[in-house]
Amino acid sequence: MASEKKTLEIGDQSLAESVAARIRELLIAGEFAPGQKLSEQQVAARFGISRNTLREVFRLLTSQRLLTYIPNRGVFVVAPDEAAVIDIYRVRSVLQKGAVQAATKGHPALARMRGLAEQARKVSADGDWRQLGTINMEFHRAMVELCDSPRLSACFDLVLAELRLVFGQLEDSAHLHEPYIDLNASVIRTLEEGDVPDAVSQLEAYLLKSEKAVLAALQRRKG
């Protein structure tokens, strides 16, 4: 392994946290194979930190479910299977449906959702799938923020990071977001009109479709 460059090293956080953030990006970008073992020595050397500090990093990422920790064996990149994906979408279903039902007129998150839906439409023209994925994620994050609950948002962020990891581990994650641009736009429109039941059913359709697509892609890759 070559030595890592420090990209934009602005250190308002501790070393452990910034390295954790860097590794997290690498994980989500699919730079590591699912199930791959991360040796303490190698990773510590690669990022130029000590083993002790790296261990804190590993604890951090393990608690975010991006790494798996097996006592006396070491740390491994998570390898989400079918069950994990199903569970992730179950969480999404509960949290996002709860969010839509908790939506109130004029909530700031609604404006953000609208802005992101429009942004998605613009970006989709260029074909920048990577950014489209990011915008899509932000759209759904904003949806959960309708709950005004830091804890629910934190839980959702965790699950979303896991899902991004899955995307990164797939080959053809490119077109995985495109079909949903219109669905998102429709959801926010319906929501702004105040028709909650309709918004919920649209959301359910979205989640079901998305889950199927991810499961199919996963099976194509692994199964």
Added chain:
Amino acid sequence: MASEKKTLEIGDQSLAESVAARIRELLIAGEFAPGQKLSEQQVAARFGISRNTLREVFRLLTSQRLLTYIPNRGVFVVAPDEAAVIDIYRVRSVLQKGAVQAATKGHPALARMRGLAEQARKVSADGDWRQLGTINMEFHRAMVELCDSPRLSACFDLVLAELRLVFGQLEDSAHLHEPYIDLNASVIRTLEEGDVPDAVSQLEAYLLKSEKAVLAALQRRKG
């Protein structure tokens, strides 16, 4: 600080994890004051572990929201305020309502709920408030397990641990569970009859009442 005894030291887990579990128990038991600073040296000495290992412990407990970590300042016992309690109950509302709506006939969690409701009634006769609290918590944990989602259960466990911490920090947490024995029994009965909407509304009533009681006790103590 005196040195801690090792109670039931069965080490199937790493030292860091077992110490984390011990400190967690102390926190929930209210042994530390809210907002109290935990010095690395002192705590490490008290539990007979090195600073490095203790740092892993702190990371663990911080990720479980039982400790607050301020860079370069140290680690502090969380001091949940009104906003935190409100947020905790918001999470409960979303998760537990979602669980009840996802309930299926004959789900094993239903049987556990019934058993725990009966157990609660028995224990309440003795006046063992501590155990009653534990049983009550287990009842609601079982409810969330209706979702069959490890991730939702994990999220709920976190929030429940926080809530237990709040109870521990209050003076008169004794009678905080008693009024709900009947409500719990009623919820599970209704649920087994398959009347989901009614169960949801009973649950809403439970949560509202409980939240108010906790907020009142919190205000009484701090206010």
Added chain:
DNA sequence: ACGTATCAGATTGTTCAACAATAGAATATT
């Protein structure tokens, strides 16, 4: 050949001692 015991090497688990970096308090300065 097959399963098992043994052993050596590598990796993790944990500690310790040291030093740099930072925050908070105490002191001095204007």
Added chain:
DNA sequence: AATATTCTATTGTTGAACAATCTGATACGT
């Protein structure tokens, strides 16, 4: 009194060391 300036205790991080555990290879017996 308000602001600078030490001083000191604590956190942040490292490197080396050793114990405990796992892995894989070799040797053994059936």
